[in-house]
Amino acid sequence: MEKNVLSLVLAGIVTSAFFTSLVSLVKYVADPNNTLPSIVYWLMGSFNESRYTDVIYILLPLLTVGIIIFKMRYVINILSLGEEEASSMGVNVNFSRWVILLSTAILIAASVSVSGIIGWVGLIIPHFARMIVGSNHGKLIPISMFIGAIYLILVDVFARTVSYGEIPIGVITAIFGAPIFAWLLYKSQLRGWRHD
Structure with missing residues (x-):
């Protein structure tokens, strides 16, 4: 089982590196005045377009x-x-x-x-949904969708109102998501240590 997980993680790293290099190549050959800003903005994630x-x-x-x-x-x-x-x-x-x-x-x-790349939503929201309804996917899937939609609407409103220019949503979800995920990881590790 551990070998399968390690293989999956390594395959993910290789795939991510390959496609990241392709995106970099597209950015390199793109028109710097018109196309490149759109690509960069899309990579940060936004509902603006x-x-x-x-x-x-x-x-x-x-x-x-x-x-x-x-x-x-x-x-x-x-x-x-x-x-x-x-x-x-x-x-x-x-x-x-x-x-x-x-x-x-x-x-x-x-x-x-x-919408572009809006990260951390799929990592954070299901954890909160699981805290509310448990691990039954019959309830977990629709509740995750509902909470995720509300979360993205709130983040979009925040992105449009916090400054004169719209901040890309992916930037905000990453700023909020990383520390929340670290806290959830700490809580799960703490729970595991207590059971041990």
Whole structure:
């Protein structure tokens, strides 16, 4: 299990480095007067350039994979018990895992295509939702979506009102998200030490 996790982490690092270099290449060849500022602003994440037509374009993939993930909520509950337990309950672990990963990737890609990179939301909000409703994904998925939407609206209002120019949302979520995630990590480690 540890080998699989290590391989997954290393694969993530390699993939991230490769695509970061591609983004750097695009920034390098982009027109510095018109295109480059748009790319930089998109990389910081913002709703400033988003339009209602963008929502129409991403609505079908979001609804499709959102329904798939919600339909698999009980499978996700079983998978959280571990591979052996899930297999003993009749779950096809590899197939289910790939469906969930691909669906999540499509959700993220569709969202990022219209708003840019807004980090830390997917790390912080589910933790708070879990504190409210527990680990049952039947409740956790819709509550996470609801809290995440409210959080982004509040951050967007803050970004538009705190200064004369709109601050990119991704910058604000990173400023808030990093210390909150560190606190959540500390709390989970503290809980683990107490159980030991």
